[in-house]
Amino acid sequence: MAMQATTSFSKLLLSRLLHQYPAALDRDGVSGKRVAQRLAELSRIGLTKEQGSNRMSFSDEERAAKELVKVWMKEAGLSIYEDGAGNVFGTFQGNDQSQSVMSGSHLDSVPNGGHFDGPLGVLASLEVAQAWRETGYIPETNYEVVIFTDEEGARFNGGLTGSRAMAGEVDMSKQVKLTDYNGTFFEKVLEQHGLSLKNFSESKRSLDKIKAYVEVHIEQGKQLEQRNLSTGVVTGIAGPSWLTITFDGDAGHAGNTPMVGRKDPLVAAGEFVYRLKDIPGQVSSSGVATVGKLEVSPNGVNVIPGQVKLTADIRDIDEGLKDQIVEKTRALINEIEKKHEVKIDVQETLKVTPVKLSTTMQKLAAESTAHVTGEKAFHLPSGAGHDAMVMGRYVPTAMLFTNSKDGVSHNPKEWSSLEHCVETIHVLKHLLEKIDQTDRSELI
Ligand code: HGY
Ligand code: MN
């Protein structure tokens, strides 16, 4: 996008963020203006014509965003390390360097996403480091600000790639077979991003030296807005199952092929999409199912399609209920395959177990929220997946949500006020300082 357009957009975003921002929130080294400037700066990288964000994983845009945040990490006096998966760690040296407290999120986006999903979490964690630097606070243990790579999974229909690689959860035999939307294999994409398959496969690190992990993220829902709260404490994170479903039929001439006897995969897929929406409600009140991508080939106006490939994103905060929704989805596919006389192949490209977050960490997060906001903390589940769900399987983990306007996300209209963002940053800072002064054994 032209430089001039990105400049004017980011100036507009900055002035909108600063509008009516209560300067009283600038205290203890935290600067709302700096957070706003950095959100605006990042918004320029991968800006779309609809003024959204397009930073695919392992793309030049994600790389540029990481390099920009590295500059800010240096300004905060952090030592910087990038692992083989492209995760970036900025470390604030503490008194005891044998262990770390970690906080961060991601900078990659969905296609034409918003400007807060991911960046807010990274900038919040960095702002705490900068505030400590400015106020002379030295943490007991090291403090690591992390940028996880490929959280969204938009490129390979996977997701949580960086955090899963760090945890040693990536099945390399499957990973190497993945191709992106250009048909480029994973290894080639890594190389284009300045990484290598060898280093990626060696990016596992022992997590027992990580005392705790805390992630700030926009809520991407309406519950905080409905209660006029800036910050919420996350209880658990729904685990997505992603299916790639391929319908194969008989391509043909649109004009000369009678309706009777057609094996049209798009008609079959259309019935699947329409009926899928009713399945979650048959199983659970917290279940969801979404078809977000659909490709028709050969995609000609006068051609009966030969193939349709679509994705289904199925979630629930309960593993058993999610599995039931997947099972019912597979049964629907079998029924449609017979009815439309097409061939349907189903591949599960992602299956993440829902995670319930530590009640001890939730209690600490609730205390910090109440201390900063003066309100009783509100606890809520996350329907969206996050790197915290990987970390929560290995280390004491907490997640703080920031109020999302109208609950909109994965959309250029995504918005959180600077006031809400900075109030959550104060909660994060208070929580990290409390964790810093708590023995790891008391966090479990
Ligand atoms: O898809 C999700 O739940 C998240 O935005 N990665
Ligand atoms: Mn997202």
Ligand code: MN
């Ligand atoms: Mn996110």
